[in-house]
Amino acid sequence: MYEVEATADMLLMTSQGNPVMAREAAQISPEALLVKAVLAGNRDSFGRLYELYAPMVHGILLARVPRTEVEDLVQDIFLHAFKKLPTLREAGAFGGWLAMITRNRAMDFHRYTRETVEIKEDHATGDRRKRARAEEILEVIRSLPDAYRETLVLRLVEGMTGPEIALRTGLTAASVRVNLHRGMKLLRGKLGIKEAEA
Amino acid sequence: MNNDYLWDRTGEPDVEVQQLEDVLGTLRYQPQPLELPAEVQPAARRRSFSALAVAATIALLVLAAGVWIRFYRQQVSPPAIAKEGVNSNQASVTSTPTPMRPDELITGPGNQARLGITAPKRSPAPRHTNRKNILTRRDEMTATQRAEAEAAKDQLLLALRVASAKLNLAQRKTVGAPTSNNIRNQHKLG
Numbered sequence: 001m002y003e004v005e006a007t008a009d010m011l012l013m014t015s016q017g018n019p020v021m022a023r024e025a026a027q028i029s030p031e032a033l034l035v036k037a038v039l040a041g042n043r044d045s046f047g048r049l050y051e052l053y054a055p056m057v058h059g060i061l062l063a064r065v066p067r068t069e070v071e072d073l074v075q076d077i078f079l080h081a082f083k084k085l086p087t088l089r090e091a092g093a094f095g096g097w098l099a100m101i102t103r104n105r106a107m108d109f110h111r112y113t114r115e116t117v118e119i120k121e122d123h124a125t126g127d128r129r130k131r132a133r134a135e136e137i138l139e140v141i142r143s144l145p146d147a148y149r150e151t152l153v154l155r156l157v158e159g160m161t162g163p164e165i166a167l168r169t170g171l172t173a174a175s176v177r178v179n180l181h182r183g184m185k186l187l188r189g190k191l192g193i194k195e196a197e198a
Numbered sequence: 199m200n201n202d203y204l205w206d207r208t209g210e211p212d213v214e215v216q217q218l219e220d221v222l223g224t225l226r227y228q229p230q231p232l233e234l235p236a237e238v239q240p241a242a243r244r245r246s247f248s249a250l251a252v253a254a255t256i257a258l259l260v261l262a263a264g265v266w267i268r269f270y271r272q273q274v275s276p277p278a279i280a281k282e283g284v285n286s287n288q289a290s291v292t293s294t295p296t297p298m299r300p301d302e303l304i305t306g307p308g309n310q311a312r313l314g315i316t317a318p319k320r321s322p323a324p325r326h327t328n329r330k331n332i333l334t335r336r337d338e339m340t341a342t343q344r345a346e347a348e349a350a351k352d353q354l355l356l357a358l359r360v361a362s363a364k365l366n367l368a369q370r371k372t373v374g375a376p377t378s379n380n381i382r383n384q385h386k387l388g
Contacts, residue, residue, distance in 0.1 A: 046234070047232055054227060054229070054232075058227035062225065067225065075233060078234075082234060082240060083238060083240060084241060085240045127224070131224045131225070133221050134222050137218065155204070156215070156222045158227060162204075162206050163206055177205060180204055180205065181204065184215070188214070
């Protein structure tokens with residue numbers, strides 16, 4: 001959140017000379033200002049958007065595609081978004097637009113890629129054991145309905161709060177809250193069953 | 199279970215959620231620099247053809263309506279003229295004679311014959327002044343060309359329908375709605 005505020009302050013400072021620009025800057029979101037800056041030819045502003053939204057894209061992908069593919073796909077998606085940015089009609093809707101691109105890309109991945117088997121690492125050390133446990137839980141989360149798994153990954157893996165998830169993805173806070181609580185309830189149940197079976 | 203902690207990490211921490219965060223945090227996004235090739239630029243904004251397509255469709259519809267109204271009037275108007283003609287004849291028969299002007303006394307056909315004046319052979323009057331002539335011509339057209347006109351109208355409407363469908367297709371393409379590739383997905387379909 002601090003990064004976003006800093007960006008907004010920075011952009012407000014740049015528009016101090018023009019009172020109309022300053023008023024507009026105060027009304028629209030920092031993300032929208034960054035989008036407009038990119039469209040005006042400022043490539044560095046896209047770097048700021050990348051920093052702000054990469055965790056969201058990573059989380060959405062992690063909920064849907066094999067972990068080994070996620071890093072490359074994040075880069076592909078931002079490259080695609082950069083090229084297609086002029087087609088975004090409302091600059092303030094960047095987050096929702098990017099989330100939709102990411103979901104579509106994840107679907108395309110499954111449509112056009114052969115099934116792969118993730119190679120499990122050797123779990124000798126404590127860290128690796130923890131990572132293996134994380135991947136097991138991630139598999140359980142992936143078995144949940146779409147809306148729940150995406151929200152849970154963003155919350156539990158990426159460490160975003162509910163309001164942040166709503167802000168980034170363009171979903172309403174109420175939807176995110178419902179998805180979080182219902183998803184968590186399902187996850188608790190599934191993990192409980194799994195642990196009991198083991 | 200503390201719902202506030204799950205929502206925004208406020209309030210009393212939920213132990214289970216904390217444990218999940220701790221374990222799953224190992225899969226968290228590790229910041230990496232964005233690699234944007236220098237030659238890549240945002241694609242130029244495509245012209246919005248949708249508004250143009252809508253305007254063209256409306257223009258075509260207006261044109262079609264105009265043509266249809268014209269045909270409709272042509273089909274309706276001959277009986278009206280005929281009726282008018284009959285009424286005017288009846289009116290000439292039943293109405294009381296109006297006083298004639300001095301020039302009509304001489305130039306009227308009956309008076310000329312009575313006075314022994316032979317009128318020179320006149321070429322047929324211009325069509326727009328000879329109502330009877332119009333009536334017969336329209337009747338002829340109705341009899342011989344109505345079918346042709348109907349066929350022309352049908353063709354025009356068909357052409358408009360095809361044009362409208364093409365415009366819709368163009369609009370869909372410009373908007374970029376994805377179309378399912380049935381050939382590629384045949385294995386999924388069946």
